[in-house]
Amino acid sequence: MRLFQRMDGRVLTGILVALSLGISLCVPVRKVQAAASRVSLLCVETVWCDVARQIGGEHLETQVLLTAPGLDPHHFQPSPSLWRSVGQVDGFLVNGATYDDWALSFNQGKTDFLNAAVIGHWRTGEDPHLFFDPAIVKAVAVKLADWLGEKAPQDRNFYQNNLARFENSLNELDKKLILFRQRYQGLPIAITEPAGERLLSRTGLELIDKHWALSVMNQTGVSARETASLEQSVEKRQIHALIVNPLVKSTQINRLLDLAAQKQIPLVMIQESLPSGLKWQDWMSQILDQLFSALDQKR
Numbered sequence: 001m002r003l004f005q006r007m008d009g010r011v012l013t014g015i016l017v018a019l020s021l022g023i024s025l026c027v028p029v030r031k032v033q034a035a036a037s038r039v040s041l042l043c044v045e046t047v048w049c050d051v052a053r054q055i056g057g058e059h060l061e062t063q064v065l066l067t068a069p070g071l072d073p074h075h076f077q078p079s080p081s082l083w084r085s086v087g088q089v090d091g092f093l094v095n096g097a098t099y100d101d102w103a104l105s106f107n108q109g110k111t112d113f114l115n116a117a118v119i120g121h122w123r124t125g126e127d128p129h130l131f132f133d134p135a136i137v138k139a140v141a142v143k144l145a146d147w148l149g150e151k152a153p154q155d156r157n158f159y160q161n162n163l164a165r166f167e168n169s170l171n172e173l174d175k176k177l178i179l180f181r182q183r184y185q186g187l188p189i190a191i192t193e194p195a196g197e198r199l200l201s202r203t204g205l206e207l208i209d210k211h212w213a214l215s216v217m218n219q220t221g222v223s224a225r226e227t228a229s230l231e232q233s234v235e236k237r238q239i240h241a242l243i244v245n246p247l248v249k250s251t252q253i254n255r256l257l258d259l260a261a262q263k264q265i266p267l268v269m270i271q272e273s274l275p276s277g278l279k280w281q282d283w284m285s286q287i288l289d290q291l292f293s294a295l296d297q298k299r
């Protein structure tokens with residue numbers, strides 16, 4: 001039995017049904033048609049295509065590969081039919097950083113690759129959830145505006161104006177992060193998987209179990225000593241919130257959740273994919289708001 005169950009029951013049941021019906025597993029590609037589309041972009045994750053749409057507006061047509069909730073890019077295996085469902089696209093935006101490296105096998109002669117890990121100077125071993133990092137998201141937005149300007153020079157101003165608007169919205173997020181640091185600097189919290197860590201690291205809060213969470217993500221097995229010390233922090237109510245990735249489950253995580261409930265430590269859910277109906281900056285802002293109220297609860 002695998003220690004870490006990374007799919008929820010619903011997704012697993014769906015897959016089992018598909019297998020029993022002899023249907024090959026392939027994820028439907030969501031295609032968004034834009035009225036005056038000139039440039040087309042494929043993304044692995046919805047969140048990156050959201051950023052791209054904010055820059056490309058109606059002049060960009062986007063397709064997302066992984067749209068079903070509960071699909072885990074870390075351990076996804078594409079079927080040949082998935083690639084066949086993708087038409088000719090001008091660009092392919094991937095997260096990279098081992099998060100969705102299976103996507104790098106996509107090979108379509110004329111398609112430009114945009115890799116957030118390369119753009120954001122990610123280094124081996126670092127947290128791969130790059131879309132939680134406002135600085136990397138900003139760098140990708142700048143790159144997108146440049147790339148779009150090369151593909152459609154007549155619309156260069158349009159893209160640059162959208163980029164300026166996007167950068168302004170980052171300033172709003174920055175203001176919230178400054179407030180956070182003023183209020184909660186150094187307050188200890190814990191996390192079950194690194195999703196969200198890059199945003200949290202800007203709040204000034206102290207993440208006490210970074211290494212433990214990284215071991216959970218990499219499925220390398222968590223150390224008993226680290227687990228015990230983490231449990232003790234919950235037991236003694238030393239942490240002010242427990243950040244939970246609902247996609248990742250294990251016996252150790254379940255025990256932590258039980259302990260947190262007993263000790264009335266507030267939980268904050270951070271999922272790995274953009275919640276539907278939200279823009280990237282709204283998602284980040286919502287996470288911070290939830291964290292604000294959780295920390296107030298504990299005090």
Ligand SMILES: [Zn+2]
Nearest residue numbers: 193195217272
């Ligand atoms: Zn993850």
